[in-house]
Amino acid sequence: MSAGYGKLPAWVDFGLIPLINLIVAFLVAGLVVLAVGENPLRAAGLMVNGAFGYGEGVGFTLYYATNFIFTGLAVAVAFHCGLFNIGGEGQAYVAGLGVALPCLWFDDLLPWYLLFPIAVLGTAFVGAAWALIPGWLQAKRGSHVVITTIMFNFIASSLMVYLLVDVLKPAGSMAPETRGFTEGGQLPKLDWLLAAVGFDIGSAPFNFSFLLALLMAFIVWVVIWRTRLGYEIRTMGHSPTAARYAGIRESRIIIITMLMSGALAGMMALNPIMGDQHRMQLDFVGGAGFVGIAVALMGRSHPVGIIPAAILFGMLYQGGAEISFEMPEISRDMIVIIQGLVILFAGALENMFRPAITTFFATLSGARASASASASE
């Protein structure tokens, strides 16, 4: 084992180091802003203001955050089992069928509160099904889940284009999308929720699925930390040999984890389809599946970290849109850069600053610690 692991106080491990990584990611992003000739501080101010300064902004921020909570949870659940599910994008995309079809079938017959549970089950089921094959291939045939889920993203994309263009598009329409849903297929907005704290969300599509996202965050926490299954998943993720010792069946856990991950990613489809557009459009996922990777890494795969991380990215999405009015040089693609930088510094380079920090804390508690260490040997 490398020296220094597990020797730092918990708040440094789970608080300080991720924070430093995040700050570095944003500093580098600031350099990009500088490179395009804008003032990064002003950009940051605009962004925060655009995201939280007024009701509609907050509404949009939380609308985007809803997507990222779902996909962040999806990636995190897989991480707990030591799996890297890059396929959230595709799982969410295909899972659009799980909400769109029930809405197309029943939107005239059922009120939203009856259609919603069907749609939740539908998205979860389709998303899980799309993750099942990569999971099964990993568990039974050892095909690397990273590669297969990437492939499944593209297969999903082709499938959905085909369905939207050739099957689901109403006759006579040009746009590759389903018909609009009637009232039964429309989730109510959560304007009252923000009104309670004095915001008017205006036209922001902040809707009921946000509550589902929070519920899922809670359920994920319960499943991972409070159930036998979660215990087995975490054991697998930390130490496959210990799992074998404990009699945990590896392939079963891998498949179940991928099903859960796919179901969570799938539920993301509810938010834009039933909550905002009230129809299924081409490419409605819009990269949220990938944002989930950054959110999970930043939130350290814990719901308590994932929700703020998702809101941060919601802020970036909404605030980014605002910035582009004031600073035309900075479009929403800035978020994609930040996303990449967060993944790089909070993920691949997560231990870059650890040796320095460890040294710092070692010198801080220097003589005392070494004296007690040598005494205990």
Added chain:
Amino acid sequence: MEFFDTLIVVLQSTIRVSVPLILAALAGLYSERAGIFDIGLEGKMLAGAFAAGAVAGITQSAILGLGAAIAVSAALALVHAFACITQRGNQIVSGVAINFIAAGATVILGQAWFQQGGRTPALGEGAAFSRVTLPFAEDIAGVPLIGDIYSGLLSGHFLLTYLAFALVPFTWWVLHRTRFGLRLRAVGENPGAVDTAGISVVWLRYRAVICCGILCGIAGAYLSLAMTSGFVKGMSAGNGYIALAALIFAKWKPVNVMFACLLFGFLDAMAIRMQGNPLPLIGVVPVQFMQALPYILTVILLAGFIGKAVPPRAGGVPYIKER
């Protein structure tokens, strides 16, 4: 005869779309045979395409554009190398990060510098690559069959096209006939063997990853300076991932890589050609199915139903000296 003409046209476009795949897949081959997985081919290619478009647009020189593409792509490769080799970070995570950074940065910088909605400036004469006519191509164009194949199919491509195909045997030769190749293959299988033989694992892997960056850069330059004239945002359009699929499909072997890329390119060309036209016996095949076929085939291969794709044994694992 009409069928034959169609075939020539389809094969021509097969070659055209296969070139970036071949370059990117060979790029991945250098990295992955050395034990560093790279799902960042897409990002490096995109960044290369942007750099090429930008520099060629400003300087009106294709060669400078190519050089810029290589430099930028290699720089991103070095980031990947630093994260994976020096910092022993997760290779997949690092690759994902690079893809996003490239996807975002090319748009932001493009818009800021050129203000053309993510496009780079129009390329004049000499700023884009021009086509090469093979010797005697015009003379024998009229000869049936041979003329069609030689003048119609083989002649009239870009220099980079011929380079890409020449790189296939060259890569094979490098891997199997040079010291660098021998060591590169060894470090991807058993870095311990390389280390105990007195060779630096770190430096060797860095070099392999830099090779990957250079080739991705060339692939990018092809996109923006040959295939089209100038950079358009998101123009790598998943080519990097298809190249990755082709690399796996080819079981990490150079000559197989070429055939896999040609196959995937052919599927692409057919998809465009067939749009709406029924195939005999099968009927209308949705274009999207043809587009998804490379990925479906790769998954089937990965599942072990057609042969077995065994990645380099030390792939994905940072090298740590055993205690």
Added chain:
Amino acid sequence: MNEIAIELKGIDKSFGPVRANKDINLSVRKGTIHGIIGENGAGKSTLMSILYGFYQADRGDIFISGAKTNIKDPRAAIAAGIGMVHQHFMLVENFTVLENVMLGAEDGQILNSSIAKARAELKRLEREYGLEVNPDALIEELPVGIQQRVEILKALFRGADILILDEPTGVLTPAEADHLFRILRQLKDQGKTVILITHKLREIMAITDEVSVMRRGEMVATRQTSATSVEELAELMVGRRVLLQVKKGPTNPGEVLLEVDNLTVHDSRGVAMVKNVSFTVRAGEIVGVAGVAGNGQSELLEAIAGIRKLETGRILLKGEPLTGVGVADPAGLRKRGLAHVPEDRHHMGLVLKFEESENSILGYHDDPLYVNGAFLNIEGIRKDAAEKVEKYDIRPPNVRLKTANFSGGNQQKIVLAREMERDPSVLIIGQPTRGVDVGAIEFIHRRIIEMRDAGKAVLLVSVELDEIRSLADRVLVMFDGRVVGERDPGTSEGELGLLMAGVTQAREAAE
């Protein structure tokens, strides 16, 4: 003839708090076979890794042929004429012999000339040393003995004058080992210097000219092989340790609870590690398995625990067979009353990133005591863990603390508490006190005796001979995958040491 090939002066090396080599001095004469013997963990491999440039010594100097040499990496070692055959071969499996031999010693950027040269050189080496091997064969298709030959060829190809072999016979059949020794003698006759690291006394006696003994990181003696005896070496190796005397009453064995019958087990490479082993363990007795690490004890334990599949034979738990040949079900075995304290607590017995309380249920996590349906009974788990923490005096007494933050002894107590407090019928324990501080050792030993006195059948595997002698009621000695003898724990250390080293005629020799 009596020139010194290698001289080490004052070599010191620590890994964190562990001092693997303490002030080592060694000189090896040119043209001899020099043995280095010692128990596992004595520091032999570390010393050789320093000589080969894999690690840097903290202190001390290396002299090659009288000249002080700085060996900063394997390249420098190769340049100084040192070649090494590692215990785990450093070969590229899907390369040919020729490619492996060339790797790192190529002639130039382009291989053509190197290939021709290597081919010729291999021919020459084959002639000179009888090292026959097909240069175009793939490594993965060659038997282990031939693979080792390739490792030797690699070293010779690089012009090695000094050849280090680390436990070379561990993976070889006796016939292959004999062949290896013939080769080594031939190398010696050609003027090469050979350093042979082993824990097998017989090999030392059979082939070396001189032998140095290491014990716990120190070089304790160097002898002319002709002027020493197996007995003396065994004693030097093990040392005269104060036997930790544990109070224990006479044993009162009951019915057979664990029976192992003609068991054969393979390791992950498919090499037979346990060969036709049979024995029984009765209620109320401790059966100790002694042996140098790597002689099949680990695989034996894992097979009984249901983690490793059986090739042949069967294991009976309370008279009933484990589910069958090849089927593994550790969870089911626990329910049937088998508790397992694994040898490697870091990778198997514990999840270091878990809280203490989470580890206290590992393997028993579907017990109604800890779960309500699908949910974990966190309250119950923590309360139960806290009770164990108190009973076993685990410190710090914090069940929420991450397991990695406990000391070795306390980590081991976490495992012991979990396995012992389940009232098992059969308890199998591997290396109960490895990396455990002295205070905890006594506690652990006492608990094991208490288990016996409570009528459990205990199987104890340990590489610490004195631990086996002080705890066990019967001692089985394993060597090369077989049980080579059963002895009374009162048997002298020397005799057991000989058995552990594979010298089965110990009795006759002693008489």
